[in-house]
Amino acid sequence: MSALWSLLRRDLLLALRRPSEVLTVVFFFVVVAALFPLAVGPERATLRMLAPGVLWVGALLASLLALNRLFEADHRDGTLEQMLLSGTPLTLLVVAKIAAHWVLCGLPLVLLAPLLGVLFDLSGDALGVLALSLLIGTPVLSCIGAIGAALTLGLRGGGVLLALLVLPLFVPVLVFGAGAVEALAAGLGSEAHLSILMALLLLSGLFSPWACAQALRIALE
Amino acid sequence: MRWESWAAFWHMGGYALYVWGSVGMSFALLGVESWWARRERVRTLAWLRAEQAAHAHDSAGAQP
Amino acid sequence: MRRIAWTHYAAPQTFYGLAGVCWKPLALLALALALAGMWVGFMVAPTDAQQGEGYRIIFVHVPVSWMSMIIYLAMAFWGVVCLVFRARLAGMLSQALAPTGALFAFLSLWTGALWGKPMWGAWWVWDARLTSELILFFLYIGFIALTSAIQDPRRADRAGALVAIVGAVNVPIIYFSVKWWNTLHQGASVSLTRAPSMAQTMLWGMLLMALACWVYTLAIVLYRTRSLILQRERHADWVAQLPEVNPGVRP
Numbered sequence A: 001m002s003a004l005w006s007l008l009r010r011d012l013l014l015a016l017r018r019p020s021e022v023l024t025v026v027f028f029f030v031v032v033a034a035l036f037p038l039a040v041g042p043e044r045a046t047l048r049m050l051a052p053g054v055l056w057v058g059a060l061l062a063s064l065l066a067l068n069r070l071f072e073a074d075h076r077d078g079t080l081e082q083m084l085l086s087g088t089p090l091t092l093l094v095v096a097k098i099a100a101h102w103v104l105c106g107l108p109l110v111l112l113a114p115l116l117g118v119l120f121d122l123s124g125d126a127l128g129v130l131a132l133s134l135l136i137g138t139p140v141l142s143c144i145g146a147i148g149a150a151l152t153l154g155l156r157g158g159g160v161l162l163a164l165l166v167l168p169l170f171v172p173v174l175v176f177g178a179g180a181v182e183a184l185a186a187g188l189g190s191e192a193h194l195s196i197l198m199a200l201l202l203l204s205g206l207f208s209p210w211a212c213a214q215a216l217r218i219a220l221e
Numbered sequence B: 001m002r003w004e005s006w007a008a009f010w011h012m013g014g015y016a017l018y019v020w021g022s023v024g025m026s027f028a029l030l031g032v033e034s035w036w037a038r039r040e041r042v043r044t045l046a047w048l049r050a051e052q053a054a055h056a057h058d059s060a061g062a063q064p
Numbered sequence C: 001m002r003r004i005a006w007t008h009y010a011a012p013q014t015f016y017g018l019a020g021v022c023w024k025p026l027a028l029l030a031l032a033l034a035l036a037g038m039w040v041g042f043m044v045a046p047t048d049a050q051q052g053e054g055y056r057i058i059f060v061h062v063p064v065s066w067m068s069m070i071i072y073l074a075m076a077f078w079g080v081v082c083l084v085f086r087a088r089l090a091g092m093l094s095q096a097l098a099p100t101g102a103l104f105a106f107l108s109l110w111t112g113a114l115w116g117k118p119m120w121g122a123w124w125v126w127d128a129r130l131t132s133e134l135i136l137f138f139l140y141i142g143f144i145a146l147t148s149a150i151q152d153p154r155r156a157d158r159a160g161a162l163v164a165i166v167g168a169v170n171v172p173i174i175y176f177s178v179k180w181w182n183t184l185h186q187g188a189s190v191s192l193t194r195a196p197s198m199a200q201t202m203l204w205g206m207l208l209m210a211l212a213c214w215v216y217t218l219a220i221v222l223y224r225t226r227s228l229i230l231q232r233e234r235h236a237d238w239v240a241q242l243p244e245v246n247p248g249v250r251p
Helices: A001-015 A018-040 A042-066 A072-077 A079-085 A090-119 A125-153 A158-185 A192-219 B006-014 B016-062 C004-011 C014-043 C052-087 C089-118 C128-149 C151-180 C200-232
Strands: none
Touching: A001 A090, A001 C004, A018 A042, A018 A090, A018 B006, A042 A090, A042 A125, A042 A158, A072 A079, A072 B016, A079 A090, A090 A125, A125 A192, A125 C151, A158 A192, A158 C128, A158 C151, A192 C014, A192 C151, B006 B016, B006 C004, B006 C052, B016 C014, B016 C052, B016 C200, C014 C052, C014 C089, C052 C089, C052 C128, C052 C151, C052 C200, C089 C128, C089 C151, C089 C200, C128 C151
């Protein structure tokens, strides 16, 4: 357990010293949210209708940007192999890496989304559901994305390949995440969508770290 | 026979483009796939034969 | 099932021989089944009351859709065998299956669009089934791209196996998504437990075409695996002794 915490702390500290990665993710999200109204026009009803989808896709693509480098730095300086050889279960270490990724790249999106939602004239309730759906959904993206990052470790064209591998798997999260906000707007209530998102989180939380550890072993052996 | 004439068969009640577009593309692509698989085998065998010839040449040349 | 038989054919050398014997009769069988299916579908089956002659696309669309899903499950199965038993052949079978699966997925989308245009008025509708088929197509492309990008065959096999298994978790969601969404798509009218809601002859046509696609897949995968075996095992003695590689050897 202490290995988990120390790895998590280490990753967070490293990211704090080189904040460019986190800033890239945040900046991308803001830019997407800002550009869309410029592209589709200022009509409030249209923006309110598009908002859940636009913001969710923005968050999804922003998470994808940082996934590439999840294991890259550690792989390059040999730390990853040390982790593989150490006595600590690789699955536990992977959990730490995924958690760090989420804190650095997912959590900022969750916190920013309500602010950006205001740009789209979303109601208070909708902002709440949006933030909640992202809160549940972005860890799922980190979990699934980590598997892709491990599989494409060290490959040429890694970024595009990672996106290709991982985007089909992201679709259920996107559908239920954006759908939760849309369901609220349609008066149907978002509980069903959020419940399914929770189920996806539980499924990916249990399955992904192990799968990611296997992928790392495949990539490094 | 279900169709009054061959013309009626090809016409497919007005849906000719869609029905024959589907059937045609399917057979065409499966044909291309078969051809491609055959080509792959032919190239693999040619490459293996060339490698073996080069190997035999090398070992023959190695003898004093 | 004698255990000996399985492990015997798990060796690339013996599988090569087995596949060499089997693929041609399978290919001919596939052709015969396809002709029979086309006959039943286009000559025997009646006109549909609502969709006229246009419905006959289902004799191609449904079989290729089924196969695109079945092949992915087969890839995932061989992926499990590859990871658990570390069998080289399992990895090769997975990679041999992928192009055919991708092809069927593409055909499913193509025939689906050609069916949708006259029936629903649009070339593409974002209903659950079609969208899921599109996602499946991307899963295939991802598998092929990843296995092509990795140089080491062992790593490629195992990485592909993991991708196939993780993707396969998606396949049930794809299949049952019709129940979770309001869609335009016809509910599955053929199931093993319910009586189908279409004429007997239509059902027979579809099943014959589906069998034809399945047997075709077997034939082409066996054929393709032979080439893969030759490439992977090129340094082995038995490859050098094959009559097709070494013309001097008496067969």
